[in-house]
Amino acid sequence: MLDMLPRLSLYFKNPCAFRHFILSLLPPQMPALVCSEAFSTFLHKHCPVVAERFSPTPWCWGGRLQTLVCALIKSRPPVLIRTVDGGQISLDWVDNQASHGYPESSTRPTVLILPGLTGNSQQPYVLHAINQATRHGYRCVVFNNRGLGGEELLTPVTYCAANTSDLERVVTHVKGLYPHAPVLGAGVSLGGMVLLNYLARKRSESGMVAGITISVPWDAQKSSDSMEEPLNWLLFNKYLTSGLCRAVTRHRKILEKVVDVDYVLKARTIREFDERFTSLLFGYKSCTDYYRDASPDKKLPRTAVPILCLNAADDPFSPQTAFPVNIVQNLPNVALLLTAHGGHIAFLQGLFPRGESYMERLLSKNQRGPFYLGAVGSLMSLINQEDINN
Numbered sequence: 074m075l076d077m078l079p080r081l082s083l084y085f086k087n088p089c090a091f092r093h094f095i096l097s098l099l100p101p102q103m104p105a106l107v108c109s110e111a112f113s114t115f116l117h118k119h120c121p122v123v124a125e126r127f128s129p130t131p132w133c134w135g136g137r138l139q140t141l142v143c144a145l146i147k148s149r150p151p152v153l154i155r156t157v158d159g160g161q162i163s164l165d166w167v168d169n170q171a172s173h174g175y176p177e178s179s180t181r182p183t184v185l186i187l188p189g190l191t192g193n194s195q196q197p198y199v200l201h202a203i204n205q206a207t208r209h210g211y212r213c214v215v216f217n218n219r220g221l222g223g224e225e226l227l228t229p230v231t232y233c234a235a236n237t238s239d240l241e242r243v244v245t246h247v248k249g250l251y252p253h254a255p256v257l258g259a260g261v262s263l264g265g266m267v268l269l270n271y272l273a274r275k276r277s278e279s280g281m282v283a284g285i286t287i288s289v290p291w292d293a294q295k296s297s298d299s300m301e302e303p304l305n306w307l308l309f310n311k312y313l314t315s316g317l318c319r320a321v322t323r324h325r326k327i328l329e330k331v332v333d334v335d336y337v338l339k340a341r342t343i344r345e346f347d348e349r350f351t352s353l354l355f356g357y358k359s360c361t362d363y364y365r366d367a368s369p370d371k372k373l374p375r376t377a378v379p380i381l382c383l384n385a386a387d388d389p390f391s392p393q394t395a396f397p398v399n400i401v402q403n404l405p406n407v408a409l410l411l412t413a414h415g416g417h418i419a420f421l422q423g424l425f426p427r428g429e430s431y432m433e434r435l436l437s438k439n440q441r442g443p444f445y446l447g448a449v450g451s452l453m454s455l456i457n458q459e460d461i462n463n
Contacts, residue, residue: 107401108408116381116408123381123410161230162239163222164246165194165215167203174210183212183247183256185281187240187264189418190343191316193217198261198287198418212254216243216264226324229331233351234263234293234367237271244271244280258284261418262390265289269369269376277377284380288388288418292395293364297344299392309389309417310342317346370397373407380407385415 106113106123116123168178175181184206188199194215203213217223218232219239232239247256258281260268265286272279290296300310318338325334332350340346348360357363373380386393393411401409412420 105411106408107398107411109402109405112379112405112408120381123408161219161224161227162243163217163224164243165217165222167207167213169207169210169212172207172210172212178212179251180253181210181212181251183214183251183254185244185247185256185258186213186215187258187260187268188215188217188221189262189264190313191221191320192261192264193221193223202259202261212251214243214247216240220320220324226327229327229354231320231324231328231351231354232267233355233363234266235270235363236355237267237274240267240271241275248280255282256280257282259286260284260289261287262289265382266293266367266369269380270367270372272378272380273369273372273375276375279378281378283378284376286380286382288384288391289369289382290391290395291368291370291384291397293367294361295392295395296390297342297364299389301342301344302389305389306342314340314343314346317343317350321350370395370400373397373400373404376404376406378406381410382408383410383412383420385412385417385420387414388417390417 104123106116108116169175169181170178172181184202186194186199186202188194188196192199194200194203194217199215203215206213216239220226220231244256248254258268258272258279260266266289268284268286269289272281272284299305318340321328321334321337328334332353337346337350340349344360347363352358352360352363355363357366384391384393384396396409396411398409401407
């Protein structure tokens with residue numbers, strides 16, 4: 074007991090840390106599942122992880138520390154990725170030819186992964202998702218945003234959360250190679266925004282059987298406001314803006330044909346970058362217009378396939394005031410799984426959180442559960458029946 078005194082002293086000096094320490098002594102909390110009653114019953118049957126308790130790492134107080142520690146200490150599983158260059162879009166593949174569960178390549182389920190704002194196939198969370206999927210016998214395809222996958226830009230066009238044309242081409246390409254293989258979309262942060270916007274635009278013609286998102290910023294304007302709070306700017310916004318500027322510098326020769334690159338590189342926040350680059354490149358009158366179009370929250374009613382969305386209430390990128398709880402409650406095909414803690418793309422648990430996180434458990438069991446074959450068919454029948462009854 075005496076050896077705990079220095080630790081307790083630290084927590085007492087930091088009110089936020091002390092609160093988190095006290096919470097860590099309490100029993101693990103059950104995440105809140107927000108969805109229709111029918112979808113809830115379905116998820117509890119086919120994806121029981123939604124009912125499992127989540128115990129955040131006790132010394133990672135608050136979403137900011139969860140997010141930082143996850144980026145620093147998560148181990149990288151050994152994964153060999155074969156790159157297929159489709160011209161302007163780089164796709165990284167793990168075909169998983171050694172799959173025992175799905176030995177037939179033509180019908181092997183495909184997990185299509187969309188990384189975050191400046192991410193690519195080498196991000197730790199992407200590699201862990203690939204590790205989970207391949208263990209269950211699935212094929213993985215990572216959709217690298219233009220200019221971030223190692224390829225050169227052939228045209229002065231990059232990517233944004235509202236533009237889904239590149240994703241549509243990727244899905245068409247994958248389905249063209251394997252027309253009988255079901256595709257599950259898995260989007261992380263900005264990748265989740267792109268995925269949800271795509272599913273809302275394509276509806277029942279998306280080419281996917283279902284989607285799952287992790288740490289989606291539901292309202293781009295509110296996300297930007299949160300990220301400009303002083304501490305969030307120092308810890309996250311400044312770093313991500315630098316990454317965006319580095320990508321512009323790398324492709325300066327072709328991008329300077331359409332934007333003032335020197336002006337863009339002076340951006341100190343993501344919002345300034347979007348004002349000077351993204352909104353201009355994609356034809357928006359203002360950054361506000363772009364953010365309105367990029368936000369997926371109000372588009373959820375237009376989606377047609379099952380979607381499960383994991384968010385943490387202490388995510389500095391996605392404030393809980395933006396969570397579309399009221400919208401989701403009236404939808405038969407969308408579920409929000411909300412944890413009190415977990416940060417952004419972190420969800421660390423256990424005293425030494427280098428292993429599987431809650432996020433990865435969800436990905437693993439979700440892939441095994443509701444989103445393939447008979448389970449998906451039964452859920453879609455249920456959704457169609459509800460539509461008829463309404």
